[in-house]
Amino acid sequence: MKAGEREWIQVSHEMGALLGGGTVPQKAWPADPVALGFRYGGVGAPATVHWHAAPRPSDFEGEPLVLIVAADAVRRLFGTLPAGISSGFHITRELREIALAIRDCALPEAAREPYRLAKSIELLCDTLRLIGADALVPVLGDGLLSQEDSRRILAARAMIDERWAEKLTLDKLSRACGLNRAKLTRGFREMFDCSIADALAEKRLEGARSLLLSTDLPIASIGYRCGYLNNASFTRAFTRRFGTAPTQYRAGRLAA
CATH class of the missing domain: 1.10.10.60 (Homeodomain-like)
Structure with a gap:
């Protein structure tokens, strides 16, 4: 790996992974590639994945983990490709943990390679399964919350923290804080990096x-x-x- 380049993990002849920041190395991508670009999230920034049906190196800016895989392999495993040329989703805590495990692996070199290969395949399969099941919340716009939305979501969190022993439902929280279910669900995950159900x-x-x-x-x-x-x-x-x-x-x- 050259200085300033991302690390390339060769998973198989049909799949590879780009890790870190910097320029995209001149590696042999799989034939007819598609890609999933992950952002780990953090304070004020959501953890997301973006689907790239026709990926180019410039598409991966701001995505420190990218899985590149042959489209035929995805069709073989899942029967079809996700719809659209490019789309983004908020990822679950479990998906984020897999992505961070790839990034933060501290095993000795001999063990690190097979570990990262296995985790890359796990992340690919779990992400595509959830996208196919419509189980991930789409990213709308820039994914940022307005000040008023943030205030309402904080009110929902306070309600969970103070009244957790009650029969709290998503509908009850939605009515109490004045946000619809979809916006509350998406915004809560953006702010707290977990689902409402997990927090409760x-x-x-x-x-x-x-x-x-x-x-x-x-x-x-x-x-x-x-x-x-x-x-x-x-x-x-x-x-x-x-x-x-x-x-x-x-x-x-x-x-x-």
């Missing part, structure tokens, strides 16, 4: 953890108080978040 689940599970340690309430009662309608769903969510079931978590902390 995090508050509820933190509340449940506190009750486990500070009270002797039954597990099922704690789950119900924290917004879970049955013990099974509460136990699954708690275990996924903290790595252990509520009963074991309480017993382990009290024993310590």
Whole structure:
């Protein structure tokens, strides 16, 4: 890799990845290429992916991770290509974590290459699957929020933080803050890099953890108080978040 060039990761003869900033190296792209350009996001900037049906090096400005793949490979895997020449979407937290794992991989060189290859394929497949299922929110305009929209989204976040134990729905939050569902969903992810459901689940599970340690309430009662309608769903969510079931978590902390 020359100074000032992006790193090129050769995934296969049908796929490669560009990593970092700088000029695009003169590598042999796959035949009839298409591309997905990722932006990691950060304070004041959303995490996004842009679909390029006819990519050129100049298209990738501001996109520090780009997956370039043969169009035939995409058709073979998914049956079709995403619609349109160029379109952008807000990515999920899970997609962003995969992209960051590619960027931040600190494994020794011998292990780093296969790790990045595997993660690049995972990112490609998961992104195209979600685009095909219409599960990603489109980027509208420049993706920036107005001051008034930001104020309303902050009000929705405050409602989650203060009233997480209530039966909060997207419709209720939308009415309370004065934004339609689509704008609230998209704007919330832009501001907080997570979905409304993720933010609500995090508050509820933190509340449940506190009750486990500070009270002797039954597990099922704690789950119900924290917004879970049955013990099974509460136990699954708690275990996924903290790595252990509520009963074991309480017993382990009290024993310590």
